[in-house]
Amino acid sequence: MAEGLLAGKTAVITGGAQGIGYAIAERFLAEGARVVLGDMNAEAVAEAAAKLGDGAVGVAGDVTSADDVAALVETAIDTFGSLDVMVNNAGITRDATMRKMPEEHFDQVMNVHLKGTWLGTRAAAEVMREQGSGSIINMSSISGKVGNLGQTNYSAAKAGIVGLTKAAAKEVAFKNVRINAIQPGLIRTAMTEAMPQKVWDSKMAEIPMGRAGEPDEIAKVALFLASDLSSYMTGTVTEVTGGRYM
Known part of the structure; x- marks a missing residue:
């Protein structure tokens, strides 16, 4: 029998082929979860899933498409029998001054970050409401708190994810x-x-x-939020910044 903080759980992780998303997948697998990785790059997500090994499946898709997000959720349920954790991590940058x-x-940035997170949250919450449990983790950024020069799009989207998270948390906490x-x-x-x-x-x-x-330092916080260690936490925003902007 699998052991770990996420033993027997299934997680969907968008933007899972590299970077933070891949690190989260690694950490979740080490704690007993099965993972479905979503990514725009079909080749990269297939390679990432193969590298992770048993318990990992890669699915190509666009988080701005409701159908593609639904396919991720359906893959988790069809392959592993449940959806217990949703990590809305996919993102892009298109930096330039507002001028x-x-x-x-x-x-593009608003659609991938904010609409993509909304679609993922909505799809996962629909399943989790019916089963009476689940954890959704939305990836914002310190840029959504302080604003970055040349990132009016990114900072706005990441701030929007905070508002979305808090509003959605109130809808499904019961x-x-x-x-x-x-x-x-x-x-x-x-x-x-x-x-x-x-x-x-x-x-x-600034750090x-x-x-x-x-x-992996983000992945460990995601693990905490995905697991029962955070069972009385919802609607929160956790900064992982090395003390930046205290």
């Missing part, structure tokens, strides 16, 4: 479905390491702990 940002780039958000700070991923050195250095200067976080 230079094309309207299309504003819409059914024992919990919805919480995480706000990562500077985390060492392929996306952040592609920043110009000057930008990286300026962000590092009292003096270092960037690692993807």
Whole structure:
């Protein structure tokens, strides 16, 4: 019999082929869960699932499509028999100052982050309400608290995820479905390491702990929120930032 904080549980993780999403999948599997990874890149998500091994399935899809999100949920139920944890993690960046940002780039970021999180939350909550349990984890960002230069789209979307999380949590709490958000700070991923050195250095200067976080440090917080360790928590926003913007 599987052991661990998530023994016997099934989790769907969007944006699961790399970075924070992949780290969450690794951590969940180590704690006894089965995972369904969702990602836009069909080849990458298949490779990620194969690398994770038994108990992991990859599904290509677009989180801005209700049908694709439904397919993720259905895969979890059809393959593993339940949906116990939903991690809405998929995201993109299209950075530019407001003056230079094309309207299309504003819409793309809002759709992936905010609409994608809403679709994932709605689809998961529908299943979890019926079974009388479940945990939904929405990935916000410290950018949704303080705002970042050149990220009017991203900061707005990440702030919106906080409001969405709190409102949705109130709707389903009576059914024992919990919805919480995480706000990562500077985390060492392929996306952040592609920043110009000057930008990286300026962000590092704001972190009292003096270092960037690692993807697994977000994964461990996601594990806490997914498990019964956080059984009396819903509608919360957890900052994981090394002390940035205290």
